[in-house]
Amino acid sequence: MTIRLHCFGESGNAYKAALTLELAGIGWEPVFVDFFHGETRGPAFRALNPMGEVPVLVDGDLVLTQSGVIQDYVAEISGRLGAPDAAGRREILRWILFDNHKNSGIAGPVRFNMNFLAPERRSEEVNAFLRARHGAAMRVLDACLAGRDWLVGDGPTIADIANCGYLFYPEPFGFERAAYPNIDAWLGRIAALPGWKHPYDLMPGSPANRAPEGGDA
Amino acid sequence: MTIRLHCFGESGNAYKAALTLELAGIGWEPVFVDFFHGETRGPAFRALNPMGEVPVLVDGDLVLTQSGVIQDYVAEISGRLGAPDAAGRREILRWILFDNHKNSGIAGPVRFNMNFLAPERRSEEVNAFLRARHGAAMRVLDACLAGRDWLVGDGPTIADIANCGYLFYPEPFGFERAAYPNIDAWLGRIAALPGWKHPYDLMPGSPANRAPEGGDA
Numbered sequence: 105m106t107i108r109l110h111c112f113g114e115s116g117n118a119y120k121a122a123l124t125l126e127l128a129g130i131g132w133e134p135v136f137v138d139f140f141h142g143e144t145r146g147p148a149f150r151a152l153n154p155m156g157e158v159p160v161l162v163d164g165d166l167v168l169t170q171s172g173v174i175q176d177y178v179a180e181i182s183g184r185l186g187a188p189d190a191a192g193r194r195e196i197l198r199w200i201l202f203d204n205h206k207n208s209g210i211a212g213p214v215r216f217n218m219n220f221l222a223p224e225r226r227s228e229e230v231n232a233f234l235r236a237r238h239g240a241a242m243r244v245l246d247a248c249l250a251g252r253d254w255l256v257g258d259g260p261t262i263a264d265i266a267n268c269g270y271l272f273y274p275e276p277f278g279f280e281r282a283a284y285p286n287i288d289a290w291l292g293r294i295a296a297l298p299g300w301k302h303p304y305d306l307m308p309g310s311p312a313n314r315a316p317e318g319g320d321a
Numbered sequence: 322m323t324i325r326l327h328c329f330g331e332s333g334n335a336y337k338a339a340l341t342l343e344l345a346g347i348g349w350e351p352v353f354v355d356f357f358h359g360e361t362r363g364p365a366f367r368a369l370n371p372m373g374e375v376p377v378l379v380d381g382d383l384v385l386t387q388s389g390v391i392q393d394y395v396a397e398i399s400g401r402l403g404a405p406d407a408a409g410r411r412e413i414l415r416w417i418l419f420d421n422h423k424n425s426g427i428a429g430p431v432r433f434n435m436n437f438l439a440p441e442r443r444s445e446e447v448n449a450f451l452r453a454r455h456g457a458a459m460r461v462l463d464a465c466l467a468g469r470d471w472l473v474g475d476g477p478t479i480a481d482i483a484n485c486g487y488l489f490y491p492e493p494f495g496f497e498r499a500a501y502p503n504i505d506a507w508l509g510r511i512a513a514l515p516g517w518k519h520p521y522d523l524m525p526g527s528p529a530n531r532a533p534e535g536g537d538a
Contacts, residue, residue: 132424143520154461154464154465155419155465168411168415169415170414170415170418170419171418172415172418173418174410175414176411176414177411192392194385194390195391196385197384197387197390197393198385198390199416200388201387201388201390201417201418201421202372202387204418204421204422204426205421205422205425205426206426208422208427209421209422209423213454227446227450229446229447230446230447230450231442233444233447237430244371244372244373247371248371248372286461287470
């Protein structure tokens with residue numbers, strides 16, 4: 105049975121899982137989640153994932169949630185994009201946790217707030233706080249990429265795919281590639297990997313498919 | 322050589338690592354990090370951890386950062402607080418990622434902002450946003466604890482220790498145990514584990530040790 109990934113194009117967290125599947129060469133098919141009309145808050149989705157989040161991977165009887173868990177599973181079953189030893193696996197986990205806490209964990213909300221939230225509910229004070237916090241994470245990421253091509257070891261791993269989760273999206277959220285030369289070059293290397301796709305080409309759903317008001321999100 | 326943990330009492334992220342060591346029965350000693358006088362932003366600390374964060378665990382030549390990586394390492398070397406199979410390990414990682422992203426990752430900043438940030442720099446708009454976001458995570462955690470004693474399997478694991486990281490602190494940050502009966506009971510079970518200690522009893526440094534103005538943090 106083909107692996108299914110519950111996802112939607114705007115979700116950088118889903119993109120991490122989808123891009124990992126794609127670059128690992130695993131066959132998969134997307135199941136569109138209508139986030140912008142409240143699907144992740146409904147009882148059917150909550151029965152699938154009580155955390156109320158995409159992505160959700162379904163492989164036969166196995167249901168996995170949290171992008172980092174899915175990435176780890178795909179690296180395991182494919183033998184690709186992981187690390188060959190315990191030290192490498194710890195370093196991958198370190199960068200996935202950094203991403204969840206300080207990078208995607210902040211980029212996601214600030215991009216949502218600035219682009220998809222109803223204008224009357226937007227707070228510039230909140231968004232400035234989040235942009236400053238994300239900027240601090242980008243300075244760490246840029247510094248750690250100095251003199252190296254990939255975050256862990258000598259090739260791309262799920263650590264790289266996690267940390268790029270929100271960084272290819274076109275909507276403004278305070279991140280400018282040009283301000284971070286090492287990140288800019290690293291994103292170029294990721295986009296040059298065979299099989300790489302932009303999130304809106306890899307998953308169903310994008311702002312272009314939706315009404316301008318963005319539903320009830 | 323005794324394991325050292327670079328930490329300070331106010332850090333719930335450090336508490337996760339310290340409490341894991343303590344409950345796993347591993348000998349360790351704290352190395353106080355003077356966060357409130359800028360130590361984590363200085364070159365010596367950045368050489369130890371370019372991410373600029375506590376906790377940092379040093380075990381001989383091995384240096385580990387990110388609380389989840391340290392927790393995973395301690396579970397591995399002690400054979401305690403982990404899971405016996407792949408499904409359990411994935412479920413633990415799922416809850417550690419949830420914690421980093423939605424629980425401690427939000428509770429940490431909002432508690433800092435409301436209690437340790439200079440009053441003239443506090444933003445009620447920012448803090449209300451963060452409290453609402455943390456509240457959503459607490460509702461998920463409370464729902465998932467319904468009918469069960471621990472997050473994964475039948476006993477305490479590093480998943481529980483991660484998610485309680487900020488929940489024992491006395492400073493207000495919008496979280497009230499009484500509002501979440503399942504979380505309340507679960508925190509009671511954690512605090513009843515042999516060897517459990519409150520963060521200010523387990524690590525050096527607490528608001529009681531500092532000048533009221535809170536340094537330059």
